[in-house]
Structure formats: structure tokens, C-alpha cells
Amino acid sequence: MPLHHHHHHQYHHLLLLHLVAATVFAAAAHQQFREAPQFYNSPDCPPNIANNNNGDDHYSTSSTVCSDHVVHVAMTLDATYLRGSMAAILSILQHSACPENIDFHFITSDASDGASLRRTLAASFPYLRFSLYPFRSSSVLGLISTSIRSALDCPLNYARNYLPHLLPLCLRRVVYLDSDLLLVDDIAKLSATPLGPSSVLAAPEYCNANFTSYFTPTFWSNPALSLTFADRRPCYFNTGVMVIDLHRWRAGRYTSKIEEWMELQKRMRIYELGSLPPFLLVFAGNIAPVDHRWNQHGLGGDNFRGLCRDLHPGPVSLLHWSGKGKPWARLDANRPCPLDALWAPYDLLRPPFPLDS
Ligand SMILES: *[C@@H]1O[C@H](CO)[C@@H](O)[C@H](O)[C@H]1NC(C)=O
Numbered sequence: 001m002p003l004h005h006h007h008h009h010q011y012h013h014l015l016l017l018h019l020v021a022a023t024v025f026a027a028a029a030h031q032q033f034r035e036a037p038q039f040y041n042s043p044d045c046p047p048n049i050a051n052n053n054n055g056d057d058h059y060s061t062s063s064t065v066c067s068d069h070v071v072h073v074a075m076t077l078d079a080t081y082l083r084g085s086m087a088a089i090l091s092i093l094q095h096s097a098c099p100e101n102i103d104f105h106f107i108t109s110d111a112s113d114g115a116s117l118r119r120t121l122a123a124s125f126p127y128l129r130f131s132l133y134p135f136r137s138s139s140v141l142g143l144i145s146t147s148i149r150s151a152l153d154c155p156l157n158y159a160r161n162y163l164p165h166l167l168p169l170c171l172r173r174v175v176y177l178d179s180d181l182l183l184v185d186d187i188a189k190l191s192a193t194p195l196g197p198s199s200v201l202a203a204p205e206y207c208n209a210n211f212t213s214y215f216t217p218t219f220w221s222n223p224a225l226s227l228t229f230a231d232r233r234p235c236y237f238n239t240g241v242m243v244i245d246l247h248r249w250r251a252g253r254y255t256s257k258i259e260e261w262m263e264l265q266k267r268m269r270i271y272e273l274g275s276l277p278p279f280l281l282v283f284a285g286n287i288a289p290v291d292h293r294w295n296q297h298g299l300g301g302d303n304f305r306g307l308c309r310d311l312h313p314g315p316v317s318l319l320h321w322s323g324k325g326k327p328w329a330r331l332d333a334n335r336p337c338p339l340d341a342l343w344a345p346y347d348l349l350r351p352p353f354p355l356d357s
Helices: 003-028 082-094 114-124 137-141 148-153 155-166 187-191 223-229 246-252 254-267 276-283 327-332 340-346
Strands: 071-077 102-109 130-135 173-177 181-183 201-203 241-245 318-320
Touching (some): 071 082, 071 155, 071 187, 082 114, 082 181, 102 114, 130 155, 137 155, 155 173, 155 246, 181 340, 187 241, 246 254, 254 276, 327 340
Parallel strands (some): 071 173
Antiparallel strands (some): 173 241, 181 318, 201 241
């Protein structure tokens, strides 16, 4: 493809992206959120030397505490999923024995209004320790091969690939979480998941899922590609809940490895979905296990028919509305699934005032 054509194409993506971002942002500006209660450490929490870092200027991370007593949580933050993120944050604080020892790291698109997101967060969580990190969404657009729609859906979906290069170098361990979930247990337990001698990440594994189906026949019929799984037993895992060792990730240059598979996907179709399969290609079979209670996923429902899903058997520490349906949208539409009632108490959105009367 001639270079100028490529640029033109990319410019087109960017322009559309900005238009969509501006529209979504205008919609989010109408959202008003309540202030969450303040949460305090219980007496036996390890002391936390940090002051509240919430007054930092925009993207500063200088007061991040790289102490073992701090649980580090990374999430993306954008106007579209803000309501979900706010509920997730509230649930994390509420179920934590040491809520003052949690540092939040929010990845935002550089196309969004970081200052406004910061103000909104700080208004609802005046005591939250957090930093914002702008992610150059244009950098990933060139690697996304799929339809323009899914690229526009969210370049931030790909931000998790870049966490080790966005977060401060002194951070060793981070819990990455999607924005459509709730914790109902102490995140410190999840963060303490053993990674063993060499695993880079930990996540609940699903070895009964049909792993073959995540990749195309083109992939499986080409030994040069499929042999990547030759020396491991790969299982599906969901990338919405992960404990990541950032030092090991950086040392192993895993961001580049994921990007190499994305480059290949641009030339030949080796998988169907967007951001998940490259993670499976690089990590599946080599991750540390996490109990399934930490990702009760699929509550967004059936992607084809919009059916409600029930919990999987067993205990629950984290509820994940992965899939197409989101609890806030179904509650607003007065068509909630039964489990959406569990999400509602964490909703910080103020009911809208009627504009005309
Ligand atoms: C798994 O998926 C592949 C491809 O989609 C299919 O051919 C195969 O029959 C499936 N295997 C099982 C056990 O369902």
C-alpha cells in the first residue's frame, strides 16, 4: 500500500475518533455524580506514609507510593464507561479492610478531557489517591486491523498492553480491572495472588472453554504460527481481571510481543476478536491461576440474543458484566436482568433533573 494512502486512511480514523469522542463527552457532561462516603483503614492496617495525592496537577505521578503496603489498581477511564468505573471504585473501597492503602491508576485517552475526568472523580471521591495517565490512542490505531467500528469502540481496550510503560517504573505489581465490574471482597487478597517463579500475570483460567475457536483455521493450519502453543497447555482467560508483575513484563518485552501478533493479524486474519487473542497468544498456558470467584464473568448477557446470564456455581468475590449488555443501560431502559439489582446500590449517578416542565 502506498504510504500516502495509509496516512490518509489513518487520518480518517483519527478524525472520526475525535468526532465520536466529542459527542460522547458532551453526553457525559450532563452526568452528575453523588459524593461517595469516606472509607477508613481498620486499626491493624499497615501504616501508610503517603499524603493524599489528589491535589496533584494533571498527569503527575510523583506522589505514587511504591510501597509493598499499597495495593495498586489500574483501570481505563473514559466518558462512556465513567458510570461503571465510579461504581467499581466504590465497590473496591467499600470491601477493602485498608481502603486508604489503595492507589488508583487511571488510563485515559489523550483525545478525552483529562481535566474534566479528574474533576468528576475528585468530586465523588475527595479522598481517593489516584493518578491519570494519558494514552496515545493514535499509536494503537495503526495496529488495529478490524473494522472501523470496533476501533472506534475503544482504543482504550488496548491500553492494558501498555500498562508497564505507562505506570511508574518503581511499581512492581498492579491489579488491572475492567470498568464493568464490582468487587464484593477485599482486593488486597486478589493483589496478593502468588505469581510463582516466573509468571508475568495471574488470572482465572477456563480450561473447558474451546480454545480452538478463538483463532481462525488459517492460524491452526499454519505450523509456523500454531507451534507457538507447542510447549504449553493453553487455556482461555479473560483479560478484564489480571494481576500483573510489571518488572517481569518489562524484562520480557511483552508489549512488543503482543504488537507483533497484532501486526501479523493486519496481514492475515488469525483471530476474530479484538484485544483478547494477542494476550492468549503470548500468555495462555503460562499464567498463574486465580480462583474463579474473582471473575464471575458474562453477566452482560448473551451477545446474540441479549439473554440474561446467571452466576456460575461457587463463591463470588467479583461480578463482571462482560458481554454486550451493561447493568446501567438495562436499568435505565427499565429492562434489567435479575443480577443488575446487585449493581444498582453502587451507582453514584444522580437521577437526571427534567429539562423541561
Ligand atoms: C472447538 O471449536 C472448533 C472451531 O470453532 C470446532 O471445529 C471444534 O469442533 C470445537 N470443539 C469442541 C470440542 O467443541
